[in-house]
Amino acid sequence: MxxxxxxxxxxxxxxxxxxVALVVTTLALLSMASKFLVDWVWFSxxxxxxxxxxxxxxxxxxxxMVFIASAAVLLANxxxxxxxxxxxxxxxxxxxxxxxxxxLAQPDLLLLARPHLRLLILAVGGILGLLIAxxxxxxxxxxxxxxxxxPYGQRDPVFDKDIGFYLFSxxxxxxxxxxxxxxxxxxxxxxxxVYWVRGDIELDHQRRAISWAAVAHGSALLxxxxxxxxxxxxxxxxxxxxxxxxxxxxxxxxxxxxxVPILWLMIALSVIAAVASWANLWLRSAYLxxxxxxxxxxxxPDPPRNIVLLxxxx
Numbered sequence: 001m002x003x004x005x006x007x008x009x010x011x012x013x014x015x016x017x018x019x020v021a022l023v024v025t026t027l028a029l030l031s032m033a034s035k036f037l038v039d040w041v042w043f044s045x046x047x048x049x050x051x052x053x054x055x056x057x058x059x060x061x062x063x064x065m066v067f068i069a070s071a072a073v074l075l076a077n078x079x080x081x082x083x084x085x086x087x088x089x090x091x092x093x094x095x096x097x098x099x100x101x102x103x104l105a106q107p108d109l110l111l112l113a114r115p116h117l118r119l120l121i122l123a124v125g126g127i128l129g130l131l132i133a134x135x136x137x138x139x140x141x142x143x144x145x146x147x148x149x150x151p152y153g154q155r156d157p158v159f160d161k162d163i164g165f166y167l168f169s170x171x172x173x174x175x176x177x178x179x180x181x182x183x184x185x186x187x188x189x190x191x192x193x194v195y196w197v198r199g200d201i202e203l204d205h206q207r208r209a210i211s212w213a214a215v216a217h218g219s220a221l222l223x224x225x226x227x228x229x230x231x232x233x234x235x236x237x238x239x240x241x242x243x244x245x246x247x248x249x250x251x252x253x254x255x256x257x258x259x260v261p262i263l264w265l266m267i268a269l270s271v272i273a274a275v276a277s278w279a280n281l282w283l284r285s286a287y288l289x290x291x292x293x294x295x296x297x298x299x300x301p302d303p304p305r306n307i308v309l310l311x312x313x314x
Contacts, residue, residue: 036056039052040052054144055140058140058143058144059137059140062133062136062137062139062140062143063133063134063136063137064133066129066132066133066136066137066179067129067130067132067133068129069183070128070129070132070133070179070183071125071126071128071129073183073187074124074125074128074129074183074186074187074190075121075122075125077187077188077190077191077217077221078121078124078125078187078190078191078194079118079121080191080217081190081191081192081194081195081198081213081214081217082117082118082121082194082198084213084214084216084217085194085195085198085199085200085211085213085214086198086199086200086211086213117194117197117198121190121194124190125190128186128190132179132182132183132186136175136179139172139175142171142172142175143172143175145167145168145171145172146168146169146171146172148168149164149167149168149169150164150168151164152164152167156241158240158241158251158256159237159238159241161238165238166238166241166242170235170238170239173235174235174239177228177231177232177235180228181225181228181232184221184224184225184228185225187221188218188221188225191214191217191218191221192214192218195210195211195213195214195217200213200214201214215280216280216281219277219278219280219281220277220278220281222273222277223273223274223275223277223278224274225277226270226271226273226274226277227270227274229266229270230267230270230271230274233263233266233267233270234263234267236263237260237263237264240255240256240259240260243255
């Protein structure tokens, strides 16, 4: 090689990642465009272009609305956790007669993530919102049936509801319930991750502690979870009419006499659990511990910020 000839630079990892992302995005857009054109040509050929544009507009509206709602819930919980979480790790109260074993060094990943939590929350909330919206687009049929439903004219003999409720309303309600459950679970994970990174949750083998803010936030989300479960059990009663045991289609004698009362019991228990979870916003108590002797040890109400359970000396 001649002296003075510049050495070609190798592409950096960031450049490779950008190129791969652009290629994948281009292929995905080409696939979507080809499907769009094929459907448009087919609907136009049979004389129903209005139906095609109704489907496209419905899917677009569902995607935008679900994305906004999902991202808003996720970001609200993430930033609420970021605001409530304290800046340091939990501290051991002096009045506790427990022995604190030396804790391990905090992982470098947490130390790196802590200064960039706002950006990470925005990114995670946006990405999860897009994924949820993409999954909910498949429920366009249920949404259209709900919006353009008409009475069927006959009522079922078990719950005395119009048959149109089971054909048009119930599938959309189930889809909405599933979205609410998924969003609540993901919101809990996002908020829990924020509290963990900020040090408000410590669940290692040497120390177990959780801040009052994390307890209150978790209690609110748990109450919402049980509230949605209450609605889920109520909808499950109507789903019994879709049952098919191979002999009989619809609600069987066992379903009506046994399963329905059990579902009513689950509804009552879910309501009690939701009320208890929301009451814990004021009580702010939690049970953290391991089995010692006859049962679990309850976390003490002091100090005002933390609940700590550690191993006894000796």
